[in-house]
Amino acid sequence: MTYLRVPFVNVAAQFSAMEDELVDVFKRVGRSGMYVMGEEVTAFDKALADVCETKYAMSVGNGTDALILALKALNIGEGDEVITAPNSFIASAGAIAAVGARIKFADVGADYNLDVDSVAAVITDKTKAIIAVHLTGNPVDIDALKTLTVPKNIKIIEDAAQAIGATYKGKKVGSLADIACFSLHPLKNFHLLGDAGFITTNDKTLADEISLLRNHGLFNRDESAKWGLNSRCDTLQAAIGLVKLPHLSAWTARFQAIAKRYHHLLEQHVQCPVWSKDNTPVFHNFVIQVDDREKLMTELTARGVDSKIHYPIPLHLMKAAENLAYQIGDFPVAESQAKRILSLPIYPELTDDQVDQVAKSIIDILAAH
């Protein structure tokens, strides 16, 4: 029997579909000789703010830098504590360490997002912020978190790296809390052709601070108000972003349609994603849970279906976390999920036939066990 090959990602397909338009961007920006900042970046920032329904958006070098700059803009550093989820990508925790603050993990719920009671249990006098990760593109219950943070003046940073376009109670992610960080990395739902990211906020002071921090603290060509680094979205990438952005809602709808199809085909057979009625997730990943994950993964590969684990080792058990002195059992939900989760291929170019084959393969493999 021959199977349809189903790769986990296919970023090249999106490029091919838009190749002429994108090559034109290369030529136009290339001939302008303007490769850093400038009008395209200003226009892209404005367009991103519109997408997220915020007053301000500042593009930066990548999603990790977005988190680092957000923490710095909030004046978080040495002696402060920041809470985040142990099942996220490394950058959510790495950014906290990068500014000199202490990483505090809290466990997650069945939706893979921070569990409010677990967060409440680790808040101390030193807690300055929570990095609330909208994992897989499904928004965190921000209002529940705010019942904890508002009375104590703790800031919430949305880690929306996987969640562009998702909504919570009708509001766009990026506009839900004090400040939000996005990634435009090639594997994201909305991506550019290299590393890039952006920050959104409605707070002018924070926006101005980020604008300084992303460009050497410069407030004109010759004067710096604050020592810092540079973290800019290349003008070329911003111009590419402007060409791609009009497609975002159609792509998002396709992610959601694929998720719906997977859900329909698989819900009787495996544990499918759960989310609150308040949310419209964008399914950066479609994550299922099964008992014998490794076996399923291997047999899927044999049938031409790629799958991945996001992520097999929770952050508190990484070598990098040794000095934080966590141990196995500290976050039982995240740890249990790490052993059971499997991400299925999901991207706009994936066909219904491919989705059906992935689902059928899973059902067949599980039935044969």
Next chain:
Amino acid sequence: MTTNFYPQQYKATGEFPINHNYLDRQFADYPEIMKKVAHVIEQGDYTLGSAVDKFEADFAALNQGKFGIGVGSGTDALFLSLKALGVGEGDEVITTPYTFFATIGAIVTAGATPVFVDAGADHNINVTLIEKAITAKTKVIMPVHWAGVPCDMDAINKVAKANNLKVIADACHGILSQYKGQGIASVSDVACFSMHPLKNLNVWGDGGVIVTNDEALAKQLYLIRNHGLIDRDNCAQWAYNSRLDTVQAVVAQHLLDNKITNISQKRIDNALYLDQALKDIAQVSMPERDVNKKAVFHLYMGLFEKRDALQQYLQSKGIDAKVHYPIPMHLQPAAKSMGHKKGDFPVAEHIADNCLSLPVHEFITFEELDFVASSIKEFYR
């Protein structure tokens, strides 16, 4: 809404428009580059990968170093080098106040304190003043090969060795420079390069490379530029994300394979031509050209009397003369808490008050340089 004053747009419109920015002309070559870019894009290879690996190795070799680490920018190159050497809170780094913001920004962001030593007649750090600035807290000397002119590396390495300090060279201007016949990456522990669009070897956005001969240090740098990941799922240490985009590595590789030697030589030829043309003007003073130092003239910078008026005059004639830069680092608003004042570093201040850079890039012709020189003579007449 938010600050975005870059880039400084100056479009020369005179009879002889001589722009500082020549990238539109460099881009004339785009079909060939685009073919190569399209190739990596079709593979879906947008971060790291073999195109980056190859470029890193070739770039290191070009500057006579063993290991190249592609990063997000020249600024990040400096910052990551400091972090990789364990520099942080409580440490001091000796550098010059006559530099670009990134040198100091990297030191401060790493948590360390910049300690300034005045510039010398060559516009680089005055090596005779370094020893005096060393304290028990000094960890690193960060000389800047300004304009692509190598610093006095023998003297710097000697004082570094005697005091057990590391030398991280800010070689952002110095691609293909040489010191006593040695590639610029081989005369310091670490050399940090920028490939910002106006650098001698550039990409079409931000990019940088760190070059070192120290294998352990290189390994640490490969780790910390990519989240501390030892493989997809294992993070050995909390770190950063600062990668040279694969697409940009392809652009840089094209220039490295086909052009850099010519770019460099053309800048040198132009600079030496201009030296001759300007040498009898009393109001102009160029730094002495040292035969031990191969300068690559990322900037052709001299000191000019009545600088501001001259700059205005040249711009009115369509010549994009620029000031790199008018305010030394110790007098920046960002330096306020350091407590420096005017007069603390008189040479750096003198350079900042009088310096002017004239275009010598690869597309400038001798005929155009004659026009530049005669315009300057006209101004002083």
